[in-house]
Amino acid sequence: MSVFAGSGLGCVRGERPVFRQLSFAVESGTGLTLAGPNGAGKSSLLRLMAGLLQPAAGGLIWDGAAVTDDPEAHRARIAWIGHGDGVKPGLTALENARFWAEIAGATASSAAAALDRFGLAHLADTPARFLSQGQRRRLALARLVVARRSLWLLDEPTVGLDAASVAGFEAVLADHCRAGGMAVLATHIRIAVPGGQVLALGRTPARAAAEAR
């Protein structure tokens, strides 16, 4: 039973503050949905959590220890899916999945199973260049099942997915949490996340005033 938490986080991007004094906590077996209007800082927060961005204030804590104490251990815990799909058009769907499996130290057979899980089995030998937007996104999500990491960090994971695939993704997420994993995801649509915790990032009062002008 682990806990991933952040306290008093502040984020500055391009010399502008995005949010400040932000805190959260996620436990094994549950997820956290980041909600909020465009520009609220959902993506920024996720990047902080992944260690791609350094917080301007505050810190992240895993089971009581600061994440910055051992960033490599933190990276061994997380699976990151950002806006890009990380899919190479020149490789087949299976080769793409297998690459990420090897990177994560998983077996090649787990890659095939992951494709199956996301309804891509029939496209396994198709070069990824022939995949449509949504198929490509599903191929990216397949990485999650391959790398057995405990903390999933997902930036708008269901962009471009059709309704059936969104449901499939929700099932995968539920399985992950049932197995003791946790997930933080940013989304604009409703995704069923175990635990149902939502962190609403909002406009700061100052920003809201600026927009109201």
Next chain:
Amino acid sequence: MSVFAGSGLGCVRGERPVFRQLSFAVESGTGLTLAGPNGAGKSSLLRLMAGLLQPAAGGLIWDGAAVTDDPEAHRARIAWIGHGDGVKPGLTALENARFWAEIAGATASSAAAALDRFGLAHLADTPARFLSQGQRRRLALARLVVARRSLWLLDEPTVGLDAASVAGFEAVLADHCRAGGMAVLATHIRIAVPGGQVLALGRTPARAAAEAR
């Protein structure tokens, strides 16, 4: 009162048929939603309509005349927003909008009005590289209001938009149709489109069978 129609359309991409024998008709003042699972061919159909792709069979007709008779006149009718945003990170939001206004032969002041319409007025002088995913998409959509074209062709226009912005976009779309415009859009979420016509692209029976394996 114009009609934009396609009959018996077939599309081949990368030597594979995507769909065949597809027909549709849109009238002034209404819209057409393209729906269907990932890989059904929504984007491909939109590219056909924009003249970016040539149909393998069938043809497109505007008010009784084949579109291929005068592609330039057709291009003068359409406004295209594809998957890419066409936003230059180095220019400010306003400069971006103004560029597309000049390209469409509109006045520079209309660009500022368009930004306002999409809730970006307070970001007008911000370089586009600082915009979040959703803000950038809204900036792309602002092109629609600037270029007064009668046929909007939109590929997943609301990707990344927050709920409020989706509602705002629906209002813009309604205004456009009320003024006699028409729109064809592909989407996976529910967007209120005047007329409410939906074209469901499906898996071909064969493809569905293959995926069911």
Next chain:
Amino acid sequence: MHRFANPARFQRFSAAALPWFAGAAILCLGAGLYFSLFRSPADYQQGETVRIMYVHVPAAWMALFAYLVVAAGSVSALVWKHPLGEVVARAAAPIGAGFTLVCLVTGSLWGKPMWGAWWVWDARLTSVLVLFFLYLGYMALLGAFDDPVRGGRAASILAIVGVVNLPVIKWSVDWWNTLHQPASVARMDGPTIHPSMLLPLLLMAAGFGFYFAAVLLLRVRAELAARRIRALRLAAMEVEA
């Protein structure tokens, strides 16, 4: 399947024509080699070295001709969307590149004893080198895209642009003061080659021409077969359950 209707007819024609072209090539090349090596006289200036001509000149002509074929195929593919055009262009390019290479190599082998240099940067030689690189660029472009259809189209555009090089090659010897000699055969006032040397030359040229036609047909047939297989495989992927 309408796309392959025309090629199907072509397959039938080519199956019938192929043996004839191949036979003619063997005959002409055999006779040509015999005459050029054993029966034709030495030149009054160049001596025995002149025999390089019987390979160099036909190779040079075919290098130009093959490029014309590539360009014509590209035009018919781009403008008239003829399904065979691109296949023919694709098939002709490597053969043409081969002829160009032969022309370059025999030319420099000939240049050393005659001119005193393997290579000089005169307009004829330079423009032939450019032709060689055009062939290479065409072939590189064909394979440079994930989507073979796109590669074909991009390469076709290049092939058409490259046509401007052909008149430069042909008339460079007249426009500039090149080290390479002006035309001896294809000239307004008739050939300046003695008939005893012209005959083997023309025989060899005919042999090279038939060889080109035969290999071209072969490669086109192979490409069409490969396409059919790809189409069948895709269809099978669709139907397969």
Next chain:
Amino acid sequence: MTRKRRRLLVLAVALGLLGASTALVLSAFQDSLVFFYSPSDVVAKGPPGDRSFRLGGLVEPASVARSADGRQVTFRVTDGANAIAVAYRGILPDLFREGQGVVTEGRMLADGRFEAREVLAKHDETYMPREVADALKKSGHWKEGEPAPVGGRPAARP
């Protein structure tokens, strides 16, 4: 209709540009592009510094002299009006002979001789067996230094 007109316009512009381009090329050739200097050029303008350059013309008949080992050659290059002495050490191309065109590359020496680093032989486009050439010369159809006729026709090379 507008589309056709626009296409015609594009075509007309493109053809016009190509036409102008051809005109420029032709006028350039009237100025005659020089790739080597003739002896008269060198006499008139003086040698182009101590840079090496190409000197071209005909090998003056009866001007070729070889050293004992046959490696050092001197000859004169002429264009009819002027002639320049050339010294060369090395292997001459097979086609090098008196009356034949040559292009030599090298630089002027202080004594007014041209020291060649490379000698290239130019030749014309006539090909015939030796006997035919001899017969033509014997019959007086062809004089030394003239373009060679083939089949009784004089070759049309100026």
Next chain:
Amino acid sequence: MIGPLRAILLRDLRLALRQGGDAATVVLFFVLAASLFPFGVGPEPNLLARIAAGVIWVTALLSVMLGIDRLFLADHEDGSLEGLLTQPVPAAGIVVAKCAAQWLMSGLPLILATPILAVFLQLPAEGLPAMLAALALGTPTLVLVGAIGAALVLGARRGGVLLALLVLPLAVPVLVFGVAAVDAAVAGLPARPHLLVLGAMLLAALALAPIAAAAALRQALE
């Protein structure tokens, strides 16, 4: 039709300027690459002077070509190109506008930097006017020819190197006549015929390149 083209030209110029020193980059590459030669060849003045024209031209060619693979790339990747080609503006016009901007940001600064480089490489002074005239006629040709290549390789793998392979052979004649013009001027002969040929090539490129590049762009979007 002029309005949109002007807009494209101005936007490209603004982007280039705002990125702080794109023009400076071309010039710097030009100067740097050319100054590699004294290192590579040794600083012997005679030798340098002899190869100066060639080195300046070769590096000018390489530096114009260096940036050109990006001519349509950014627009292709961010969707601008689709946006432009679905406008009622002739695609050939778009190509011309973009080439003009590209030349203003690469060819022109390069010409302005040439006199310095000429001193550095000890090009004889008589050759400089011919060099500048030849560059003024030749660099736009190189940009136009490069535009064909840039449009052809859009979406290809390793576009940059492939582009070089396609375009360098076509650029060789420009180089040959450019050098010939300078050499003629240094030798006291008229450079005019060579410059005329360069002008002819520019006109031919103006006639053919926009059409070919436009066709290539359209097929790149398929």
Next chain:
Amino acid sequence: MIGPLRAILLRDLRLALRQGGDAATVVLFFVLAASLFPFGVGPEPNLLARIAAGVIWVTALLSVMLGIDRLFLADHEDGSLEGLLTQPVPAAGIVVAKCAAQWLMSGLPLILATPILAVFLQLPAEGLPAMLAALALGTPTLVLVGAIGAALVLGARRGGVLLALLVLPLAVPVLVFGVAAVDAAVAGLPARPHLLVLGAMLLAALALAPIAAAAALRQALE
């Protein structure tokens, strides 16, 4: 840790090979750019022989550098880089793996093509072994130094290309010693001291470049 790096190396090689003749493209550029020089400089054999070593080195440098700006670009743009840098694998290791693949697809074929070019440019035969040894030591250094530039370019908002240019001066010492080694061999002197310096530079690059490039990559993802 070795598993992931091997995976990266193999993937990059497979991507390059699947593209059919990517290595060939680098070599072709190399040959093409080098053969521009006879056009520019004139065909005088003595002159060519004297500048041959310099020309081969300068073009080798340019062709290694030409493709290298894309070393991390595709991975950056499609999100792979984020994926890789959020793995428990040292970023420096990722850099090394990618550089190895890049060298195998550019430096190695280039070395194999050098003998042909040497004949073409009339490099004296005594210089060839030294040239090959120098290239074998120098091209990996160039790739490593180029990787720093490639990583810097990703992140830099302003003047990214300008930063890449800073790499070129760093590459100059490689060029200088590479040419010196060949010149020494041609002159009948031992090339060994120059080669030793090249080796030292390779080791230094191996020590520093991965760390510097890794830092730049992290920066780029901020």
